[in-house]
Amino acid sequence: MASLQFNKLDKHFGAVKAVKDLNFKVNDGEFICLLGPSGCGKSTALRMIAGFEEPTSGDILMDGQSIISMPPNKRPTAMVFQKYTLWPHMTVFKNVAFGLQLRKLERKLVETKVMTALELVGLKGYDKRLPAQLSGGQQQRVAIARALVLEPKIMLLDEPFSSLDAHLRVRLREELKSIQRQLGITTIFVTHDQEEALSLADRIAVMNSGWVEQYDSPDVIYARPSSQFVAGFIGSMNLFEAHNEKGMLKLGHFFLKTNDGVNGSEVKIAIRPEDMEIAESSGWPAKVKQVMNLGPFYSVLLEIESLGNLKAMFPKTSQVKEGDVFSVLPNRYLVYHDAGVEEIRL
Amino acid sequence: MSFLRKLGKDPFGIFIFIALFLFIIGPMISVILWAFSVQWRYPSLLPTQWGLKFWSQTFKRADILQALPLSLFLSLIVTLISAVICLPAAYAFARLKFRGSQFFLLSFLATNAFPRFGLYITIAVIFLKLNLVSTVLGVVLIQLVNTLLFMIWIPTAAFKGVDKSLEEAALDVGASRFRVFWQITLPQVIPAISAALMLTFVGTFYETQGAILIGLPGVRTMPVLMLSLINNQLVVQYGAILSLTLWIPSLLMLFFARRALSGKSLAAGFGV
Numbered sequence: 001m002a003s004l005q006f007n008k009l010d011k012h013f014g015a016v017k018a019v020k021d022l023n024f025k026v027n028d029g030e031f032i033c034l035l036g037p038s039g040c041g042k043s044t045a046l047r048m049i050a051g052f053e054e055p056t057s058g059d060i061l062m063d064g065q066s067i068i069s070m071p072p073n074k075r076p077t078a079m080v081f082q083k084y085t086l087w088p089h090m091t092v093f094k095n096v097a098f099g100l101q102l103r104k105l106e107r108k109l110v111e112t113k114v115m116t117a118l119e120l121v122g123l124k125g126y127d128k129r130l131p132a133q134l135s136g137g138q139q140q141r142v143a144i145a146r147a148l149v150l151e152p153k154i155m156l157l158d159e160p161f162s163s164l165d166a167h168l169r170v171r172l173r174e175e176l177k178s179i180q181r182q183l184g185i186t187t188i189f190v191t192h193d194q195e196e197a198l199s200l201a202d203r204i205a206v207m208n209s210g211w212v213e214q215y216d217s218p219d220v221i222y223a224r225p226s227s228q229f230v231a232g233f234i235g236s237m238n239l240f241e242a243h244n245e246k247g248m249l250k251l252g253h254f255f256l257k258t259n260d261g262v263n264g265s266e267v268k269i270a271i272r273p274e275d276m277e278i279a280e281s282s283g284w285p286a287k288v289k290q291v292m293n294l295g296p297f298y299s300v301l302l303e304i305e306s307l308g309n310l311k312a313m314f315p316k317t318s319q320v321k322e323g324d325v326f327s328v329l330p331n332r333y334l335v336y337h338d339a340g341v342e343e344i345r346l
Numbered sequence: 347m348s349f350l351r352k353l354g355k356d357p358f359g360i361f362i363f364i365a366l367f368l369f370i371i372g373p374m375i376s377v378i379l380w381a382f383s384v385q386w387r388y389p390s391l392l393p394t395q396w397g398l399k400f401w402s403q404t405f406k407r408a409d410i411l412q413a414l415p416l417s418l419f420l421s422l423i424v425t426l427i428s429a430v431i432c433l434p435a436a437y438a439f440a441r442l443k444f445r446g447s448q449f450f451l452l453s454f455l456a457t458n459a460f461p462r463f464g465l466y467i468t469i470a471v472i473f474l475k476l477n478l479v480s481t482v483l484g485v486v487l488i489q490l491v492n493t494l495l496f497m498i499w500i501p502t503a504a505f506k507g508v509d510k511s512l513e514e515a516a517l518d519v520g521a522s523r524f525r526v527f528w529q530i531t532l533p534q535v536i537p538a539i540s541a542a543l544m545l546t547f548v549g550t551f552y553e554t555q556g557a558i559l560i561g562l563p564g565v566r567t568m569p570v571l572m573l574s575l576i577n578n579q580l581v582v583q584y585g586a587i588l589s590l591t592l593w594i595p596s597l598l599m600l601f602f603a604r605r606a607l608s609g610k611s612l613a614a615g616f617g618v
Binding site for chain 2: 050077078081083102
């Protein structure tokens with residue numbers, strides 16, 4: 001258990017700046033997700049914590065102590081890799097026990113710890129198998145047990161579930177979260193899957209081309225993405241250009257109210273599909289182009305004159321059908337302007 | 347059965363089968379027959395007198411009694427030295443990035459890509475000045491040249507095939523670099539390295555060009571001895587018996603190879 005602090009961390013590979021000016025703090029026991037598209041530097045940041053990459057400049061502090069001069073085999077971190085990295089010539093037991101045996105622990109103690117760890121990840125009785133005899137999900141469970149058994153101060157996971165099928169991914173995600181809560185271990189989880197990040201993390205660091213765009217709780221990141229990049233990356237978002245004139249925002253033929261915080265004449269308006277509502281009559285006339293049944297609700301593609309396509313989410317009770325014509329209005333939207341972002345509710 | 351049935355429907359297959367039989371199995375049968383005959387006169391189809399008489403005669407010959415242990419010793423020593431030189435080099439080729447690594451890796455092909463005799467002649471001239479001709483050391487050195495390709499290429503490809511994250515995972519749980527190599531990397535490449543060792547051993551055992559040019563007259567290996575027996579002797583049996591004896595290393599290798607390795611690991615060794 002430990003806290004972690006990045007201080008002006010940079011990593012360059014030749015001319016490529018993989019990580020730029022990383023500055024954030026992870027509290028003791030927190031579950032953090034580094035989220036971003038591929039090539040955004042999230043894996044490099046994680047590998048610097050583990051010690052596999054050396055920072056070009058800056059510092060990483062664990063409980064206030066710099067760890068960057070420590071070699072990876074001395075750091076109190078444990079990593080779960082993206083691919084299954086179990087050692088193929090060792091049994092499950094040996095894989096999990098390897099790190100403990102290096103520490104010259106007593107044999108009985110090693111056995112107890114390994115068995116406890118395997119039970120924790122739901123693989124009791126699998127200790128004599130070889131990795132090749134396990135499914136992908138089971139192998140990743142063993143990898144998690146191998147990391148946990150060392151009681152690391154920080155657990156690092158590099159897209160551990162990305163090669164599993166969707167069902168298994170969700171299940172392992174739930175299991176991981178409950179294990180993390182049970183042990184209270186500080187965890188840093190790298191993913192490009194926003195759903196994974198939103199469901200797992202206490203806080204998410206959204207990364208883009210080497211730096212952190214926003215570091216906040218999933219609720220805040222979803223409700224108030226601080227930049228257009230985050231707005232576009234997290235969840236589904238309708239983005240429109242708008243003019244800020246005479247105290248109103250003009251998009252297409254329509255006007256939306258603004259507030260004092262909005263600066264500049266050219267702004268972007270972002271609307272979540274679930275923030276669209278069917279309006280009485282004074283709204284934007286819309287024609288339903290497509291209806292997709294997503295189980296609990298409909299995902300609807302609307303065509304709005306002068307705005308183009310707009311995604312909306314309506315409850316099942318709305319009974320919308322393709323070809324329907326009605327009025328819609330957003331009940332909440334974000335305005336991205338020169339000086340930041342404003343949230344406005346109608 | 348299904349093989350023969352398939353063959354029956356394929357005239358071209360039958361042709362190939364017969365050709366293979368005549369050119370490979372045929373001479374082998376002839377050699378075996380000669381080895382166990384005491385007298386075989388034209389025009390009879392089979393030996394006119396069978397027996398093991400020439401076996402005891404062959405293995406009483408002083409030159410053979412000397413050449414067999416020498417050949418085994420040479421092959422063993424060359425394989426060992428080659429492993430000591432080449433395996434670390436192979437690891438370096440696979441894991442370290444250095445300038446010209448591709449060029450150096452390809453350069454090992456050079457000894458096999460061009461007629462070797464030209465190379466050997468120039469080496470022989472140098473060896474003559476160094477008084478290495480007709481010595482065991484000279485033969486060891488010349489035969490080492492032959493082994494470089496297999497001993498570097500196969501293990502290099504094998505080391506490259508070991509997923510780096512396997513090594514990182516071991517480092518991550520606290521293993522030292524040396525332990526990672528010894529307990530994680532090496533076990534993954536054992537099949538490929540065994541293949542390289544066996545190929546090197548057998549290849550060295552059968553090597554003649556270098557052994558003739560550098561070794562004669564002082565150092566005479568089994569294959570070299572066999573050549574002279576075949577060329578100079580009227581007794582065909584000596585050649586046949588030695589040739590049968592020389593199959594033993596190949597057969598042993600095939601036997602171990604089937605057990606220790608699959609074709610897969612050999613193919614992986616060549617980066618296929």
